[in-house]
Amino acid sequence: MTRIKVYGGQKLNGTIPISGAKNSVLPLAVASILSPEGLKLNNVPPLVDVNTMLDLLESLGAEYDRKSESPYADVVELRTRSVKNPKASYEIVKKMRASILVLGPLLARFGECEVSLPGGCAIGVRPVDLHLKGLEALGAKIELRDGYIRAVAPKGLKGTEFRFATPTVTGTENIMMAAALADGVTVLRNVAREPEIVDLANGLNKMGAKISGQGTDVIVAEGVTSLRAAEHRVLPDRIEAGTYAAAAGITGGRVDLAGENLPELLSSFREKMEEAGLKFTPFKDGLRVEGSGEIAPLKVDTAPYPGFPTDLQAQTMALLCYAKGRSVITENIWENRFMHAAELMRMGADIAVSGARACINGGKQLRGASVMATDLRASVSLVLAALAAEGDTLVDRVYHLDRGYCRLEEKLAACGVTVERVK
Ligand code: EPZ
Numbered sequence: 001m002t003r004i005k006v007y008g009g010q011k012l013n014g015t016i017p018i019s020g021a022k023n024s025v026l027p028l029a030v031a032s033i034l035s036p037e038g039l040k041l042n043n044v045p046p047l048v049d050v051n052t053m054l055d056l057l058e059s060l061g062a063e064y065d066r067k068s069e070s071p072y073a074d075v076v077e078l079r080t081r082s083v084k085n086p087k088a089s090y091e092i093v094k095k096m097r098a099s100i101l102v103l104g105p106l107l108a109r110f111g112e113c114e115v116s117l118p119g120g121c122a123i124g125v126r127p128v129d130l131h132l133k134g135l136e137a138l139g140a141k142i143e144l145r146d147g148y149i150r151a152v153a154p155k156g157l158k159g160t161e162f163r164f165a166t167p168t169v170t171g172t173e174n175i176m177m178a179a180a181l182a183d184g185v186t187v188l189r190n191v192a193r194e195p196e197i198v199d200l201a202n203g204l205n206k207m208g209a210k211i212s213g214q215g216t217d218v219i220v221a222e223g224v225t226s227l228r229a230a231e232h233r234v235l236p237d238r239i240e241a242g243t244y245a246a247a248a249g250i251t252g253g254r255v256d257l258a259g260e261n262l263p264e265l266l267s268s269f270r271e272k273m274e275e276a277g278l279k280f281t282p283f284k285d286g287l288r289v290e291g292s293g294e295i296a297p298l299k300v301d302t303a304p305y306p307g308f309p310t311d312l313q314a315q316t317m318a319l320l321c322y323a324k325g326r327s328v329i330t331e332n333i334w335e336n337r338f339m340h341a342a343e344l345m346r347m348g349a350d351i352a353v354s355g356a357r358a359c360i361n362g363g364k365q366l367r368g369a370s371v372m373a374t375d376l377r378a379s380v381s382l383v384l385a386a387l388a389a390e391g392d393t394l395v396d397r398v399y400h401l402d403r404g405y406c407r408l409e410e411k412l413a414a415c416g417v418t419v420e421r422v423k
Contacts, residue, residue: 004395004409006386006419008368012253014415018241018262019045019072020234022404023311024196026098027173028203028232029053032062032078033105034181035207035227042233044074048402049096056092056099060106061085072406086113090147093118096403100128101170103151104178107140112152117144122375124334130168134175137162138182159184159223167192167304172219173200179221180209188219194305195265199235206230238265239311240405243380245269245289246315247412249278250322250388252293255415262287268308272298272316276323297325297362302332314340314381321349321385323362330357340378343371344385347393368393373400380405383419394422 020043030053032039044050046068054064054076061083066076086106093099093116106113118128132142132149138157143150159182164171172191177200179186191197193215201214207230210222236259245266248255263270263282270280273289277296281288298320302310310333320327321344331337338358341351346369350361368391373379379400386393395401398421401408409419 001396002398002421002423004383004398004401004419005422006368006383006393006395008386008389008391008393010387010417011251012248012255012412012415012417015256015258016244016411016415017072018236018257018259019043019406021196021199021237022047022049023169023194023239024199025050025234026053027101027170027177027196027200028234029057029076029078030101030105031177031200031204031207032057032080033060033083033102033109034177035229036081037227037229038077038079039207039229040075040077040231042069042073042075042231044076044234045072045237045406046074047404047406048399049098049404052092052096053098056088056102059085059089059092060102071410086110088115090116097121097126098170100131101174103131103149104135104174107135107151107153108157108178108181111154111156115149117147117149122339123337128171130164130166130171131174134162134164134171135178138175138178138186157182159186161187163189164191166190169194169197172197176201176211176219176221177204179223180204180211180227182221182223184223186221186223188221190217191219192304193217195235195238203230203232206232236260236262236265238262239309241287242266242269242309242312243315243384243405244411245273245278246312246319247384247387248289249273249276249291249295249319250384252291253415254288254290256283256286256288258286260285267306269312272300272308276319295319295323295362297323297327299327300329302330304333310334310337311377313337314377315384317341317351317358317360318344318381318385320360320362321366322388323360325362327360327362328357329360332356339374340381343378343382346371347385347389349385365390367391370394370396373397376400376404383408387417
């Protein structure tokens with residue numbers, strides 16, 4: 001089993017290139033199903049989740065060429081003319097919940113499909129009921145049998161009005177992609193507003209879709225009969241950027257994050273980090289983040305964008321372990337996303353978790369320990385906490401990390417920080 005060894009007492013100081021966003025490239029790759037003409041994606045991050053998604057598309061009959069444009073970005077050309085097997089098997093879907101995104105596009109292109117129910121994951125049950133309700137509103141007939149979702153739309157998908165009971169990122173993406181090829185106009189309300197949704201809508205419009213309102217809580221899709229080949233550059237990963245910003249705060253260091261639009265993409269996270277004492281200075285195509293060595297306690301409530309991102313909650317908890325005083329984090333999106341707390345407590349953190357609320361009595365010096373990653377963002381929060389701890393830390397189950405962070409050791413090494421993989 002590979003582990004990551006983190007030497008304590010280190011300080012970040014350097015430049016980090018921010019890779020393309022995992023949660024944007026996954027739906028964009030699936031959008032290639034909507035047109036047999038092909039889709040070329042630039043700035044694709046070399047991540048395990050991207051490999052999984054490409055495997056899934058290949059299992060449906062798609063083909064692709066992938067080449068490296070830098071150590072931190074690939075170019076992927078997808079061709080789905082040969083897709084004919086509209087069945088996404090449990091073996092692949094169980095590896096990554098985002099596989100559910102093929103449901104809408106397969107239904108829109110082929111009029112029928114079978115997709116395994118994704119099942120839950122470490123952070124929660126993660127239902128897909130709103131995905132299914134949205135497709136039914138578009139005229140699909142949905143049947144759940146033997147762990148599979150079977151969807152058919154014998155007369156094609158029809159434009160409709162649909163309101164999501166709660167904002168859902170992949171739910172919005174699934175229905176928006178299906179609506180792009182529906183007959184007539186679709187109005188979606190209470191949609192998620194994440195930048196990744198805007199990026200997907202912009203990519204679909206380059207393919208000839210007619211989508212508007214992305215980034216607001218109402219998206220309108222005017223259905224078209226077919227989409228064409230297009231090329232699109234994946235936007236920078238705001239969660240990766242926020243992760244390294246937190247690392248600068250924790251270590252009292254300074255990091256130049258290289259990527260376009262980062263100040264805007266980091267929005268509410270940046271405001272909270274400034275409250276904690278971090279300093280942000282935008283520069284052309286980048287953002288400088290400086291930790292001051294002093295961290296102020298915070299009250300954090302996660303919420304759908306533009307609120308505080310749940311995907312930066314674990315990293316913020318690591319930072320608040322070093323704050324002088326008592327902080328409170330309320331996790332409003334996922335019902336079980338505090339598993340990193342128990343691991344941070346092994347390093348000496350004083351955290352009390354009760355339901356959706358975690359109270360962190362910061363200010364104690366953490367000490368290195370052997371800890372275990374439980375999910376993607378929890379794993380990186382342990383690495384961050386370990387950077388400022390006394391002594392060394394061994395983080396187990398690093399496969400979680402590789403799902404969403406590309407070349408983490410290299411990016412940290414370029415900032416003078418040593419973390420290494422050990423068997
Ligand atoms: C996306 O997951 C992200 N993944 C997650 O990032 C992120 O944590 C999440 O959005 C919230 O921002 C990708 O984009 C691939 P949701 P998603 O549907 O779409 C409830 C990471 O670390 N809900 O927006 O699965 C749900 O229970 C990952 O990169 C329903 O009730 O999340 C949750 O409480 C982890 N019914 C809330 O909505 C549904 O049909 C938001 O979930 C769908 C969702």
